Amino acid sequence: MAKIRRVLSWSGGKDSSASIVVCYENNIHIDAVVMSEVMFDHLRNISGENPKHIKWVYEVAIPIIEKKFGYKVIIVKDKSDYIKEFNHIIKKSKKVERNGKKAGWFIGGMCVGNDRLKMRPLRKFFKEFGECETIVGIAADEHKRQETKTMNGKRSVLVEYGITEEMTYDICRKYNLLSPTYDDKKRGGCWFCPNQSIEEFANLKKNYPQLWEELKILSQDTQIVSQGFKYGETFDCVERQVDCINNQLSLFDFIETTGESV
Ligand code: SF4
Incomplete structure (x- = not known):
């Protein structure tokens, strides 16, 4: 029987990080841990992610996941970035007065960044990777999220092992896999986020x-x-x-x- 190819979708947050730990402790094979990094400016290599979080991702978390757990981490980035989206000239808006102007700031509640900078490189990655089982970080007590399309057809080891959101903190701490942004009680996401x-x-x-x-x-x-x-x-x-x-x-x-x- 052919071996199942498996990818774990990681944000660096507590739920997806705890999912990596659960896989490691239960000998669940993972071919790749994939994370999408939003960029502010590719030219100057300025990340769009929370600065404290992304520093921890590269300097602390990835070495643990790769060297201790033996899982390969792949960071994907869209070819576009905040600066390109900001300077994009609008050409075909139904509101004609917009045409010829720059798109400008991302709009709170209607941010194009999530689809273009976060999700698009992930879609490209999964398309190129081919058929696989995807593990997502949805906790056992996140009943609403389990019904959304995030979960659709995907696997949650947190659900399988009955791990609630609260339990993920200690699971991550055990391996130094809790992002420092949780100490500050700060939200993740982009540092320029209007939300x-x-x-x-x-x-x-x-x-x-x-x-x-x-x-x-x-x-x-x-x-x-x-x-x-x-x-x-x-x-x-x-x-x-x-x-x-x-x-x-x-x-x-x-x-x-x-x-x-x-
Ligand atoms: S964190 Fe904010 S700015 Fe970044 S993609 Fe999400 S909604 Fe947009």
Whole structure:
């Protein structure tokens, strides 16, 4: 009987990382662990993923998965990136006033990035890989997700072994496979994502000012179809709220370290 070819779809999140551990501990063969990395700018090799998360993926997680577990990790990237999508000139919009302008910011709730930058390279990978069993990181208590198309025809070892979302934290910690973003209680995804809270953007500007500067430069482009950066709010408007949060934090830091009152 021909051996089943098996691919585990990995995001670096706790559920898919715990799935890798379950496979390892139960001697489940995997031909490839595949992850899709969204890029901000291919030319300058700037990833679009949460910076702390993607650093951990390359420097901590991949060596463990490959060297300790013996599973091959494949990172796929679409040939497009945020910068290309931002600068894409609209040609055939039904709203004629848009034609000739740049597509600009990804729109919260209707982000084209998920399909074009995240899912498209995965579809290409699976098409080229050929017939295989796909393991996805859906936990035993994620009943709604088990009914969606994410699960359709795929296998979940977490469901098979009765592993709930809560249990995945300890399973990952056991092998240092819990992304540091969980310590910060931060969401994963792209650092430029319009769905982030203002607090998360404030965190981005404070900790990664060079990435914030990238967005600031883009915000000065007058050729884009809309200046709505985050659910209709302009970048400048979001930046004012971000600065307000970061300035408050600096004040608290000052009081804490000096013990002075204001
Ligand atoms: S994380 Fe946000 S910006 Fe990135 S693909 Fe998903 S919705 Fe789009």
